[in-house]
Amino acid sequence: MPLTAIHYLHVSQPRHGRGVTLLGSQFTVREFKIIGKRIPPKDAFDKVTGTGTYVYDMELPGMLYAKLVQSTKPHAKIKGIDYSKALQVPGVVSVATGRDFPFRIGIYVGDRDLLAIDKVLWVGHPVAAVIADSVRAAEKALDLIYIDYDPLPAVFDPIESMKPDAPLLHPDLGRYRVSPAFKPRPGTNIANEFHLKRGDIEKGFSKAEVVVEGDFSLPFMSHVYMETQAVIAHYRQNGYIDLWTSAQSPFAVRYLMGMSLGMPMGRIRVHVPYIGGGFGGKAGLGWEPLVAMLSRKVGYKPVKLLLTRSEQFRLAPVVAGVRGWGKIGLDRNGRIVAYQARFIFDSGAFGDYTVNVSRTAGYACTGSYEIENAECESYAVYTNKIPTTALRGFGYPENHWVLERLIDKAAKELGMDPVKVRSLNLLKPGVSYTGTGARLREDAGNPQKVLEEVAKGLGWGEKARDSSKPWRVRAKGLAVSVKGPSQPPDASASAIIKFNEDASVDVLVGTGNFGQGTVTSLAMIVAEEFGIPLDKVHVHELRSTNDSAYTWQTVGSRGLFTDGSALLEAIRDAKSKIKRVASAALRVSEDHLEIADGKVYVKGKPWHYIPLERIVMGYTFENGNAIGGPIIGSGRHIAELNTYLDPDTGQGTPTIFYTFGGTGVEVEVDLLTGEVKVVKAVQAFDIGKAINPLLVEGQMIGGFVMGQSRALYEEIIFDEMGAVANPNLSFYYVARAPDIPEEWVLRIIETPQTDGPYGARGIGENVMIAVAPAIGNALFHGLGVDVRHLPMKAERVWRAIREQRPELYQKALSALKEEIRREYESLTRR
Amino acid sequence: MGQVITLKVNGVLREVEVEPYELLADVLRDKLGYKGVKKGCWRGECGLCTIIMNGEAVKSCIILAVEADGAEIETVEGLARNGRLSPVQDAYVKNAGLQCGFCTPGFIMASEYIVRRNANREITPGEVRSALSGTICRCTGYKQIIDSVLEAHRRIKIVR
Structure with a gap:
């Protein structure tokens, strides 16, 4: 079988909505030289030669190394720390404890300590830091630090943790700094709660022909970005801090450092070279303030902290486990008349991004559909486990796992095709209101077309192909998804371009480069607009807050x-x-000039021109007189018409765009082992405009496989102390090359959004959201087996088959026995 | 107690003093400066430290440096000549077989090994998938990596 069959397709949609033509000539007439071309990533040379520098690779003169002592108790008071022996290890310079840094930080809820202050909150909580002249000396010293604990009752289950008598992780919750959009409940373990209310839920359900409900769950998972967390900090005697960090958002690091340390922002310089993956796990603030403080403590020397993979699993933020519940009502025509959902995010010891992830899961709970009556509530709850943070998708994979599965269940109950039910209820751009009561912009994309392409690509309605063995069954399933950036309503960005003497361009942007391809696309935009070769557009891989243009964050x-x-x-x-x-040089009005092909020329007389080289540093007349000067351009962007959400009903406008997408899968399930193999993947997304289809495909494929990995394999396992029991890549399995589908159908749909660059919308996260629901729906459809808890690992699917379809299991077993008998007979006959 | 070992790395003889507990990956990275050798798991699971040692692809984070005494070693830094990429590297660029790039050196070395080893025969996509199963990439979803290896193999066969 051929490895892949890529069916590549652009669907241009100049007209849509209710017959409204709204797209200007910018989209329909213009022909591009570079935009839309399949161009390899600009940083590929550095990466294939192994010469790109990551913080992991960096060393500074005189640098020291930090290692962290991890708590061995899930919840305990620290009675004393004795590190006198550790200080005697040759090479050890200093030991720091929580008492050295008596303040708390945090992006939304200021609940986090740099090192445990007086009490520990999970097995792994950093209690002390050793700083030494080598990693080995620091590691030796770790074993010589004795901590005396006074154990406290611990709570590991988020439902238990919400009860009034649960042990409190943060008794001072009411005194922490909190961002305006968040509502922790002091005196409880609730780090945030969110409520969405729209229409009349009771009335809605009363109109329903069928009502389907169910519990769902997702486990804790690890981002498994391949570069573990790495920070180098140099607190200088002149009051400046230089930080080199493997972080997605250098400006957010600077802002949050400045806020929490009370330092002038300009004195904090955050430098980010190549980043070995992020996926949301390196957004916001990480170890930077701790390492900066350690640098000061050891006498203003640079200090590096690099986590090993096992440390990464035990003490760096992972992804929250979620208990979900949903209830959907369909009328007899298949219209969704009411939807109710609840999400409880197990945030672990700190709120970090999870408070916002849970909020987003709540406000986007109605997915791609217009639902007049909806009520969703979402909580982030502290437990004595590893803290959690953002992951690619940010609440949408969680709420889609509930909603997209319930749609299929309800459709079956009603006896309707789930594609039909989806089609009937999809949001209509320009007409519909989303779950937050915001009218969807008319150029938001074409959700119907997305659904159509997924169904077509999957061959929906045609029988799945025969499997290789009678005890294996093939099945098809699909789901749709929507995703918008979860950002504050005033999030902004900027860009600077400056010309060099040879009319090449340096582009200064703040957006992080961890492989998404954005940087290549930005360079392509500059090359296109000036008509210069891509080779003449330079985007340095290093971001520095002191000389890159500002952007709020690289997320969403x-x-x-x-x-x-x-x-x-x-x-x-x-x-x-x-x-x-x-x-002035050509003696014509500015209006009559055009810039293309690296020249500025007179419209209609392209032979009357000046090459850009002669103008970008200033123009010199024959006699030596000069005008102008070096050309620098600057630009800004700020989210427009976004609002805060109503604190009681969650109504408002939270996003600048929604990208609509969908995923279809054909799976082969071994009925006797429960093993699920994805044989075919269909991905369709309306991204407005593919600036670089090659890299868009990279996102669609990479996102699918990450989604597949989460759907089928990934799960952090906790022991009875709440400690991570599988902190390595043998027992925490992520998808590898042999696991991926053999057949791919990738569809890019281009319905431009007027205020996006060339009409483009974001793609990076949506690509993984519908994967798990699509696989779950395939099991449901093809096998009649309902698996509602992730991962759909072999054991769980096997149990579900035996419980829900015992006859199927028996038939498969007989088929296997029959085959063994036949083989045996043919062998004995010989 | 250090011990001096000799390695031939990318064609250059290197002498280096190592401790008996030191890993080959650490010696290559920290003592000899081959930063293209990455570590993602510290225990032989992720394949990012893959190098070619005496003609075989190995994971250098689970080999003691002293075991490698006298070995001929190739790292990702040794593949490109005067700015010209090897066919494998070039295929990775063209197919966008990389995103964040952190696993790329490990994949490139595993791929070099696959392509060289099978230079005289056809390889199937299935064989490439299996041969790459020891290395983890979290960004690309592997497809464009597999395509890169197949393309490099085709090109090498044509050249020969």
């Missing part, structure tokens, strides 16, 4: 949309400056 699939929009404004700015100079 926002980079191309926000930073790309800012870049287009910077290009317009530079062009107008170039034209002003050229107008």
Whole structure:
């Protein structure tokens, strides 16, 4: 069988909605030289030669190394720490404990300590830091630090933790700094709660022909970005801090450091070279403030902290486990008349991003559908386990796992095709209101087309192909998904371009580069707009808060949309400056000038031109007189017309775009082992415009496999102390090359969004959201087996088959026995 | 108590003093400066430290440096000549067989081994998948990596 069959397709949609034509010539007429081409990533050379530098690789003169002592108790008071012996290890410079840093930090809820202050909250909680002249000396010293604990009752289950008599992790919750959108409940373990209310839920359900409900869950998972967390901090005697960190969002690191340490922002310089993966796990603030403080403590020397994989699993934030519940009502025509859902996010010891992930799961609970009556509640709850943070998808994989599965169950109950039910209820751009009561912009994309392409790509309605063995069954399933960036309503971005003497361009942006391809796309935009070769556009891999343009964060699939929009404004700015100079040099009005092919020329007389080289540093007349000067363009972007959400009903406008997508799968299930193999993947997304289809496909494939891995294999296992029991890549399995589907159908749909760069919307996260529901729906459809808890690992699927379809299991067993008997007979006959 | 070992790394003879407990990956990275050798798991699970030692692809984080005394070693840094990429590297670039790039050196070395080892025969996509199963990539979903290896293998066969 051939490895792959990529069916590549662009569907342009100049008209849509209710017959409204709304797209200007920007989208329909323009022909591109570079935009839309399949161009390899610009940083590929550095990466294939192994010469790109990550923080993991960096060493500074005089650098020291830090190692962290992990708590062995899930919840306990620290009575005393004796590190006198550790200080005697040759090479050990200093030991720090929580008492050295008596303050708390946190992106939304300031609940986090740098090192445990007086009490520990999970097995793994960093209690002390050793700083030494080598990693080995620091490691030796770790074993010589004695901590005297006074154990406290611990709570590991989020439901238990919500009860009034549960042991409190954060008795001071009411005194922590909290961002306005969040509502911790002091005196409880609830780090945040969110409520969405729309319409009349009782009335809605009263109109329902069928009502289906169910409990669902997702386990804790690890991001498994391949570069573990790494930070180098140099607190300088002159009051500046230089940080080199493997972080997604350098400006967020600076802002949060400044806020929590009370330092002037300009004195904190955050440098980010190549990043070995992020997936949300390196957003916000990590170890930076701790390592900066350690650097000061050891006499202003640079200090590096690098986590090993096992440390990464035990003490760095992972992804929250979720208990979900949903209830959906369909009327006899298949319209969704009411939807109710509840999500309890097991946040672990700190709230970090999970408070916002849970909030997002709540406000986006109605997915891609128009649902007039909806009530969703979502909680982030502290437990004595490893803290949790953001992951690619940010609440959407969680709420889709509930909603997209319930749709199929309800459709079956009603006797309707689930594709039909979806089609009937999908949001209509320009017409429908989302779950937060925001009217969907009319250029938001074409959800119907997405669904159609997934169904077509999967061959929906056609029987699944025969499996290789009678005890294996093939099945098809699909799900749709939506994703918008979860960002504050005033999140902004900027871009600067500056010309070099040879009319090449340096692009200064703040958006992080961990492989998403945004940087290549941004360079392509500059090359396109000035008509210069891509080789002449340079985007340095290093981001530095002191000389990169600001962007709020690199999260939420926002980079191309926000930073790309800012870049287009910077290009317009530079062009107008170039034209002003050229107008004097060519003696025509600025309005009559055009910039293309690396020249500025007179419209209609392209032979009357000045090459950009002669203008971008200033234009010199024959007699030596000069005008203009070096050209720099700057541009900005800020989210428009977004609002805070109503604190009681969750109503408002939370996002700048929604990307609609869908996933279809064909799976082969071994009925005797429960093993699920994905044989075919269909991905369809309406991203407005594919700036670089090669890299868009990379996102669609990579996101699918990450989604598949989460759906089928991944799960952090906790022991009775709440400690991570599988902190390595043998017992925490992630998808490997042999696991991926052999057949791929990738569909890019292009319904441009007027305010996106060339009409583009974000793609980076949506690509994994519908994968688990699609696989779950395939099991449900093809096998009649309902698995509602992730991962759908072999053991769980096997149990589900035996419990729900025992006859299927028996038939498969007989088929296997029959085959063995036949084989045996043919052998004995010989 | 250190011991001096000799390695031929990317064609250059290197002498280096190592401790008996030191791992080959650490010696290559920290003492000899081959930072292309990455560690992602510290225990032979992720394949990021893959190098070619005496003609075989091995994971250098589970080999003691002293065991490698006298070995001929190739790391990712040795593949490109004067800015010209090897066919494997070039295929990775063209197919976008990389994203964050952190696993790329390990994959490139595993792929070099696959392509060389099978230079005289056809290879199936299934064989490439199995041969790459020891290395983890979290970004790409492997497809474009597998495509890169198949393309490099085709090109090498044509050249020969």
